[in-house]
Amino acid sequence: MYLPLVVLMYLLIFITEGLPILKKKQKRITALYFSLLFISFILMSMLVLGLKIPGPSETIKKVVFLILGKKDGG
Amino acid sequence: MGKEVISDKQGIALIFLYILDSALILPIAAEAGKDVWLALLISIAATISVMLIYVRILSACGDKDLFDLLHTTFGAVFGKVITLLLVWFSFHLASVTLRDFGEFIVTVTLPNTPKPIIMLLPTLLCLWFAKEGIEVIGRFSELWLYIFPVMFAVIVILLIPVMDIRKLQPIMENGITPVLDGAFSAFAFPFAETVIFLMLFSSLQSQKSIAKVCIVGLLAAGAVMIATKLTDMLVLGERVYLSIYFPSYSSVARLKVGDFLQRLEILVGLVFTVASTVKVALCLLASCKGISKVFGNDDHRFIVTPMALLMFCLANILYENIMELVNWTTTVWRYYALPFQVGIPLAIFIGIIAKRKPA
Numbered sequence: 234m235y236l237p238l239v240v241l242m243y244l245l246i247f248i249t250e251g252l253p254i255l256k257k258k259q260k261r262i263t264a265l266y267f268s269l270l271f272i273s274f275i276l277m278s279m280l281v282l283g284l285k286i287p288g289p290s291e292t293i294k295k296v297v298f299l300i301l302g303k304k305d306g307g
Numbered sequence: 308m309g310k311e312v313i314s315d316k317q318g319i320a321l322i323f324l325y326i327l328d329s330a331l332i333l334p335i336a337a338e339a340g341k342d343v344w345l346a347l348l349i350s351i352a353a354t355i356s357v358m359l360i361y362v363r364i365l366s367a368c369g370d371k372d373l374f375d376l377l378h379t380t381f382g383a384v385f386g387k388v389i390t391l392l393l394v395w396f397s398f399h400l401a402s403v404t405l406r407d408f409g410e411f412i413v414t415v416t417l418p419n420t421p422k423p424i425i426m427l428l429p430t431l432l433c434l435w436f437a438k439e440g441i442e443v444i445g446r447f448s449e450l451w452l453y454i455f456p457v458m459f460a461v462i463v464i465l466l467i468p469v470m471d472i473r474k475l476q477p478i479m480e481n482g483i484t485p486v487l488d489g490a491f492s493a494f495a496f497p498f499a500e501t502v503i504f505l506m507l508f509s510s511l512q513s514q515k516s517i518a519k520v521c522i523v524g525l526l527a528a529g530a531v532m533i534a535t536k537l538t539d540m541l542v543l544g545e546r547v548y549l550s551i552y553f554p555s556y557s558s559v560a561r562l563k564v565g566d567f568l569q570r571l572e573i574l575v576g577l578v579f580t581v582a583s584t585v586k587v588a589l590c591l592l593a594s595c596k597g598i599s600k601v602f603g604n605d606d607h608r609f610i611v612t613p614m615a616l617l618m619f620c621l622a623n624i625l626y627e628n629i630m631e632l633v634n635w636t637t638t639v640w641r642y643y644a645l646p647f648q649v650g651i652p653l654a655i656f657i658g659i660i661a662k663r664k665p666a
Contacts, residue, residue, distance in 0.1 A: 246612055250612055261602050261603060261604075262602060262604055262609060265598070265602050265610065266609060266610060266613060269610065269613035269614065269617060270612070270613040270616070272613075272617065273613055273619075273620055274616075276617070276624075277616065277620055280423065280620060280623055280624075286620075286624045287624070288621070288624040289399075289621075289625070290625050290626055290631070290639075293639060293643055294635065294638075294639045297639050297642045297643050298639075300642075301642060
């Protein structure tokens with residue numbers, strides 16, 4: 234239901250911000266900008282489609298507890 | 308792009324709001340129980356010593372920023388690695404703070420509104436703030452520097468009739484260990500989170516006053532924090548303080564002066580909203596500055612939109628619910644944040660000294 238809105242939002246961002254960056258023809262900046270924008274688009278689409286995306290919190294918790302030698306109590 | 312400049316007062320206001328933020332409403336230093344004020348005092352003292360390292364690093368920057376200093380001190384590769392670590396920390400912190408905001412609003416005021424919608428509005432505001440730069444955030448914070456302390460003072464004074472000093476006694480009933488545990492917790496969240504300012508305070512008007520700005524900002528926020536937590540404890544008592552998610556909101560909710568002055572908990576919501584916006588904007592700005600520097604660009608503005616959208620997505624997927632948020636914040640955050648708050652600054656400090664030492 235919200236997916237068309239997300240697509241529209243990203244289209245607007247592409248027109249207002251993406252195109253001027255493309256015109257500058259600076260490879261590194263263009264690559265960085267569009268790769269981050271693409272990742273955020275994928276994540277945002279998955280969010281609005283209600284797909285479950287694993288967050289980093291559980292992994293960080295496991296790593297921290299592994300280093301500290303603690304047991305995960307919850 | 309011209310260099311952005313903020314005054315000392317704006318710097319103090321930024322630190323003040325940045326520290327207060329979520330710490331104002333969440334039960335920080337809960338491990339210390341009714342000795343929370345003691346734990347806060349110890350953590351403030353510990354933060355001052357760490358902040359002196361931050362000040363030393365910022366003083367070593369001179370006219371450049373932290374990222375240039377890292378490049379010259381540690382070389383291109385290692386300098387970029389440290390920059391990326393700091394970028395990740397500030398980006399993650401921005402998402403965590405945004406999620407705190409979403410959970411607070413959903414829990415206390417808008418339970419039927421979808422959380423992403425609640426988080427989207429501050430995201431857009433912070434996006435604009437980060438694009439405008441630290442000058443605009445500084446001016447916005449300065450506005451609130453006088454309003455908030457007065458608001459806190461009025462609330463605390465009005466709450467005196469419902470306070471009970473016996474709720475603080477006996478002091479250190481369970482020994483010093485829980486107090487130190489609470490102090491460590493409060494050190495990691497919120498005081499030492501000020502490490503973010505390493506990436507931002509190259510904009511201070513006078514580099515000579517870095518120490519004054521940092522210490523005054525910390526002490527002002529610390530004083531308000533102690534007053535708030537002491538009030539929470541005196542009004543609610545240890546058992547209630549530890550059993551609810553937002554004790555400050557609940558303690559102010561008990562304020563009733565006759566039939567005309569009540570429902571002042573909205574003021575807590577206001578303070579939290581403003582402080583959260585400032586904190587998220589500062590963290591987002593710091594991460595954008597860092598990532599654009601890594602890619603060889605001095606202007607951070609081009610990357611703000613994708614970073615803000617990513618921050619919004621990350622905030623949505625961080626936790627399943629508020630219980631997981633509180634559990635993660637109380638059990639994991641302090642250990643996870645310590646390397647970023649103390650380890651990396653210490654390494655930079657040692658690197659600066661080693662570089663300056665004649666061979």
